[in-house]
Amino acid sequence: MMHKNSGRLLLGSLLLSSALLVMADPGQTTVATELKSTPDASGSTVSQLPAGQAVQIGERKGAWYQVKTSQGEGWVRMLNVRLQSGAARSGDSTMSGLAALGQATRSNTTVATGVRGLSRKNLQQAQEDPAEVAKLNQYQVSADEARKFGQAGGLPAPRN
Amino acid sequence: MKKLHSTIKIAAILSSVCLLSCAEMRGMNVGGYDLTPLADAGDKLAKGTAETPVQEEEVIGRHMAGTLLGASRLSNAQQQQRYVNRVGRLLTLSSSRPQLNWHFGVLQDNDVNAFAAPGGYVFVTSGLLNMLDNEAQLAGVLSHEIAHVTHKDYLKAVRNNNLLGAALDVGAFVGSAATNGQTSQQEREFAQSVVNASKEVYARGLDKSDEYAADKAALETMTKAGYDPYAYVVVMQKLEARATKDSAMALLLQTHPSPTDRLEAMGASLDTMKVPGNVLTLDKRFAQSVH
Numbered sequence: 001m002m003h004k005n006s007g008r009l010l011l012g013s014l015l016l017s018s019a020l021l022v023m024a025d026p027g028q029t030t031v032a033t034e035l036k037s038t039p040d041a042s043g044s045t046v047s048q049l050p051a052g053q054a055v056q057i058g059e060r061k062g063a064w065y066q067v068k069t070s071q072g073e074g075w076v077r078m079l080n081v082r083l084q085s086g087a088a089r090s091g092d093s094t095m096s097g098l099a100a101l102g103q104a105t106r107s108n109t110t111v112a113t114g115v116r117g118l119s120r121k122n123l124q125q126a127q128e129d130p131a132e133v134a135k136l137n138q139y140q141v142s143a144d145e146a147r148k149f150g151q152a153g154g155l156p157a158p159r160n
Numbered sequence: 161m162k163k164l165h166s167t168i169k170i171a172a173i174l175s176s177v178c179l180l181s182c183a184e185m186r187g188m189n190v191g192g193y194d195l196t197p198l199a200d201a202g203d204k205l206a207k208g209t210a211e212t213p214v215q216e217e218e219v220i221g222r223h224m225a226g227t228l229l230g231a232s233r234l235s236n237a238q239q240q241q242r243y244v245n246r247v248g249r250l251l252t253l254s255s256s257r258p259q260l261n262w263h264f265g266v267l268q269d270n271d272v273n274a275f276a277a278p279g280g281y282v283f284v285t286s287g288l289l290n291m292l293d294n295e296a297q298l299a300g301v302l303s304h305e306i307a308h309v310t311h312k313d314y315l316k317a318v319r320n321n322n323l324l325g326a327a328l329d330v331g332a333f334v335g336s337a338a339t340n341g342q343t344s345q346q347e348r349e350f351a352q353s354v355v356n357a358s359k360e361v362y363a364r365g366l367d368k369s370d371e372y373a374a375d376k377a378a379l380e381t382m383t384k385a386g387y388d389p390y391a392y393v394v395v396m397q398k399l400e401a402r403a404t405k406d407s408a409m410a411l412l413l414q415t416h417p418s419p420t421d422r423l424e425a426m427g428a429s430l431d432t433m434k435v436p437g438n439v440l441t442l443d444k445r446f447a448q449s450v451h
Contacts, residue, residue, distance in 0.1 A: 062444035
């Protein structure tokens with residue numbers, strides 16, 4: 001019984017810590033910027049962050065990132081922050097960005113027409129593939145279907 | 161067939177002459193062909209600003225998309241293809257050209273990139289799609305490509321490449337005169353000139369000013385459609401963070417301004433925009449459809 005509970009506890013804390021890891025992406029400020037108490041320019045200022053200040057980025061609200069820094073916690077303008085190189089932000093509250101952390105490998109697949117892949121060289125040697133273009137039709141969506149899709153997601157009726 | 165070739169030659173020679181004096185060719189008749197359309201074509205060439213009819217734009221776009229798909233391939237992930245088409249088509253309804261025959265496609269490639277072709281073709285690689293977290297981020301990427309279509313950036317680029325513009329207009333002239341089997345030969349020659357131009361344009365990329373304009377339009381279109389425009393800023397920050405030493409980013413970086421410069425321009429655009437408080441990111445729907 002005890003054993004089972006502690007197992008659950010361990011699993012729970014593992015899940016929690018991985019969630020925390022995902023929620024805290026490393027970054028740094030690109031210019032001197034104010035650390036605000038709320039995601040709002042009119043919020044009170046917690047401290048003045050210098051350019052190059054290391055931050056741990058949490059959630060985003062509009063134009064603001066929630067951050068933890070050595071100067072305190074609060075909100076900074078997202079456009080004054082750069083994500084740390086090599087650590088693609090997995091933010092906006094899903095874990096899907098983890099997929100991006102894996103190093104990408106090129107997908108050059110040899111087929112009848114030669115090597116495929118979207119490098120400059122491959123594009124210069126490309127041969128037209130009309131059959132592949134025809135395949136696009138099966139996925140095409142009508143304006144009506146798109147409108148319903150937007151409505152289902154809670155988006156406003158399109159206007160242009 | 162020989163007659164056709166000589167017709168093309170005559171047309172080509174006349175059209176170059178016509179650059180100097182098109183007006184004089186109007187109403188002229190050579191070997192049974194009325195030269196007025198050729199005079200018009202020459203006028204277009206000389207000005208370099210002619211509007212391409214939508215039908216012609218679609219044909220060019222189909223060959224251009226075919227060239228891109230010749231270098232890559234469509235993903236077999238049908239649910240993703242359908243989802244990207246839904247989001248994309250929805251965005252086009254907030255664009256300036258909602259009536260085009262829009263097609264969207266996911267390319268099976270770990271490279272991080274997105275492309276468009278005239279007439280309403282938009283592509284995103286699986287490598288880029290897998291980096292995204294929500295529907296609003298995807299909307300940003302697709303809106304950028306939709307803007308290249310509505311701004312006719314790729315159309316202008318292929319027309320400016322290797323006198324394709326001349327091939328187009330001469331093609332229209334010969335096409336109107338040719339009969340039976342001759343048309344397909346003429347079409348093949350035309351298609352090949354589009355494919356040749358497309359290869360160069362995709363490898364070289366568009367003008368940097370086109371990219372900045374597409375970013376600005378993307379922010380506006382996605383906001384109009386109800387998506388959070390700052391999600392597109394997140395995409396650009398992800399690209400910025402990945403920019404160094406990543407071979408999957410090579411072509412994108414070769415053909416676009418740096419993500420850092422684009423972020424600065426996007427910041428300036430957002431400063432002048434009114435963003436409603438109720439814009440959405442739609443994380444759950446994206447996760448269910450893509451991952």
